[in-house]
Amino acid sequence: MRIEYFxxxxxxxxxxxxxxxxxxxxxxxxxxxxxxxxxxxxxxMPGVLLIEAMAQTSGWLVTALTGFERMPFLAAVxxxxxxxxxxxxxxxxxxxxxxxxxxxxxxxxxxGKVGGKQVCEAELTLRVMPFPNSELQRGMRETAQRIGFPMxxxxxx
Amino acid sequence: xxxxxxxxxxxxxxxxxxxxDTIKPESHAIDDxxxxxxxxxxxxxxIDKAFGIKLPLEQWTQEVNDGKATxxxxxVLSNLCARIDDLVAxxxx
Numbered sequence: 001m002r003i004e005y006f007x008x009x010x011x012x013x014x015x016x017x018x019x020x021x022x023x024x025x026x027x028x029x030x031x032x033x034x035x036x037x038x039x040x041x042x043x044x045m046p047g048v049l050l051i052e053a054m055a056q057t058s059g060w061l062v063t064a065l066t067g068f069e070r071m072p073f074l075a076a077v078x079x080x081x082x083x084x085x086x087x088x089x090x091x092x093x094x095x096x097x098x099x100x101x102x103x104x105x106x107x108x109x110x111x112g113k114v115g116g117k118q119v120c121e122a123e124l125t126l127r128v129m130p131f132p133n134s135e136l137q138r139g140m141r142e143t144a145q146r147i148g149f150p151m152x153x154x155x156x157x
Numbered sequence: 158x159x160x161x162x163x164x165x166x167x168x169x170x171x172x173x174x175x176x177x178d179t180i181k182p183e184s185h186a187i188d189d190x191x192x193x194x195x196x197x198x199x200x201x202x203x204i205d206k207a208f209g210i211k212l213p214l215e216q217w218t219q220e221v222n223d224g225k226a227t228x229x230x231x232x233v234l235s236n237l238c239a240r241i242d243d244l245v246a247x248x249x250x
Contacts, residue, residue, distance in 0.1 A: 104214050
């Protein structure tokens with residue numbers, strides 16, 4: 001993950017638009033100044049960043065479902081659980097599933113695993129709105145390319 | 158069988174922790190009950206699920222912003238329930 005840019009998803013590993021599920025990988029960096037403070041002598045991936053990683057994964061699903069025409073923004077976090085410590089260098093496997101496609105909002109259920117063991121989960125509400133400017137829309141497409149987002153699924157499925 | 162209003166009022170009471178007996182058909186969700194836009198997303202989610210519909214919140218908001226409708230038309234609960242009934246009827250048509 002590009003933790004210093006707050007871009008936490010490394011790779012989209014699966015996107016199923018019919019089932020409305022996305023899976024992604026997010027590798028926690030081995031070193032970061034974040035771990036110097038959180039915590040000295042006991043480095044941990046901050047729980048809020050686990051929630052953010054689930055939100056970003058959810059966001060890619062919602063963006064896909066809108067055909068990259070709309071941008072999701074995190075609005076609410078419910079039933080968040082941080083079940084285990086996540087350490088520098090570990091690989092997070094994140095799954096996000098759409099629970100509801102509302103008018104101007106979406107609700108997802110997301111979870112993260114490390115080595116097959118669930119470490120976090122949450123129900124997330126995202127506001128979904130037109131891109132505020134073309135720069136952001138272009139940036140999202142560029143990031144999508146970097147993380148292997150399967151653009152062909154948007155037109156072929 | 159509960160009415161549309163009963164279902165909506167119960168959703169609002171539970172979602173926003175508002176005493177059920179203060180929620181009336183003539184209540185304005187925003188002006189009288191103090192429900193903000195984020196809480197209304199939770200209410201919309203619950204209404205969509207309960208009735209199997211999709212409240213067109215974006216369209217309503219646009220109409221209000223454009224001056225083509227008033228908030229009372231959509232957010233006074235008796236009016237909101239009438240819209241819900243219309244959407245349910247349209248779904249079954």
